[in-house]
């Protein structure tokens with residue numbers, strides 16, 4: 001099949017490369033000239049494990065192409081995917097659909113023959129109807145169907161998630177479109193991946209419901225962590241004891257500094273706004289958003305408390321800036337709240353991140369970026385682990401302590417064992433553990 005992927009970001013590039021790897025002919029389109037030039041010259045604009053090899057292989061074998069101009073790609077395509085961003089609209093938290101609608105119009109202008117237009121972007125219920133309306137208005141003669149096919153991949157494990165998903169969700173009532181989608185995902189049918197065919201609106205809502213539920217799970221265990229701190233219990237053991245119940249499951253029960261990233265914050269908020277619009281409020285999700293927002297600020301207070309209530313003039317070393325490991329994505333990362341709050345309290349910040357520094361440099365002021373964890377902690381009065389990159393999991397504690405001004409370690413991801421840290425001579429603080 002011939003595929004045009006409009007938007008070549010974290011989702012579009014991975015999806016495009018994976019569809020090419022399934023054997024389809026894929027052209028990835030992006031408006032961002034620098035991104036397309038990087039890809040055309042063999043580079044990868046984002047950090048995602050394994051993506052460079054996957055892209056190189058499929059480009060070499062002639063199945064994957066990059067362009068700034070969608071005309072030829074769309075004209076020849078059986079399926080055109082919209083994978084552009086849907087950020088929070090400034091001020092009100094609704095999903096900003098301007099990129100989706102602009103893409104729909106551009107697609108309509110050049111589409112040719114029966115075309116399946118697929119929204120892979122995360123979009124509120126009813127967006128597919130509007131995309132259909134725009135295309136119909138732009139090209140009354142067009143033969144097309146608009147399908148919802150939300151993406152569930154996780155950055156950092158995106159290729160595996162795309163190729164071995166828990167499920168694929170396809171929302172359409174159009175029989176021909178259903179066949180095209182079936183053909184596109186054929187390799188997954190062979191793997192017996194469950195494919196949920198449903199209506200377009202239901203499919204759109206499934207994506208938000210899934211993200212809201214995961215955000216709720218994280219927020220739930222974060223509140224349990226706070227309770228553990230108050231009552232002298234251990235949140236990791238609570239999570240294990242709870243998670244072994246098959247009805248609950250152990251994933252997304254790691255207490256931490258609050259969820260961030262390119263999806264959960266904006267998607268929970270957008271769901272809240274949609275539900276309010278339809279006069280059917282989702283109060284649980286409203287609370288999740290509120291609790292999570294406050295949590296990030298509370299993490300700065302935790303660091304300050306670990307420094308005996310005062311960080312003024314003290315040097316704090318921050319390990320990990322991205323919203324999670326194995327990505328360079330800084331969107332809504334907890335570090336973006338924690339670091340400015342510490343600076344406001346008078347702290348001097350040094351930081352290190354294995355992949356996020358280039359992105360992060362534009363997002364902070366007054367932070368000294370270093371080239372490794374041991375450089376970062378030199379002379380520091382405290383070290384804070386914000387993101388649990390693998391390389392922070394087995395730090396040489398003796399070396400760490402020897403280069404620091406004071407052996408204070410705040411572990412916002414619970415990657416070390418309290419007893420061992422104490423034995424190593426650290427004043428150690430973590431989340432929800434005695």
Ligand code: NAD
Nearest residue numbers: 007008009010011030031032084085086099103121122151
């Ligand atoms: P992104 O910002 O990384 O990429 C979007 C790309 O679209 C950008 O490169 C932008 O230049 C391009 N673009 C915008 N308008 C365009 C147009 N008219 N023509 C061509 N290119 C255009 O975004 P992302 O993280 O890949 O997310 C895309 C969508 O997928 C969002 O709706 C997001 O919620 C959803 N999603 C993201 C993830 C994730 O982990 N990032 C996971 C699942 C779903």
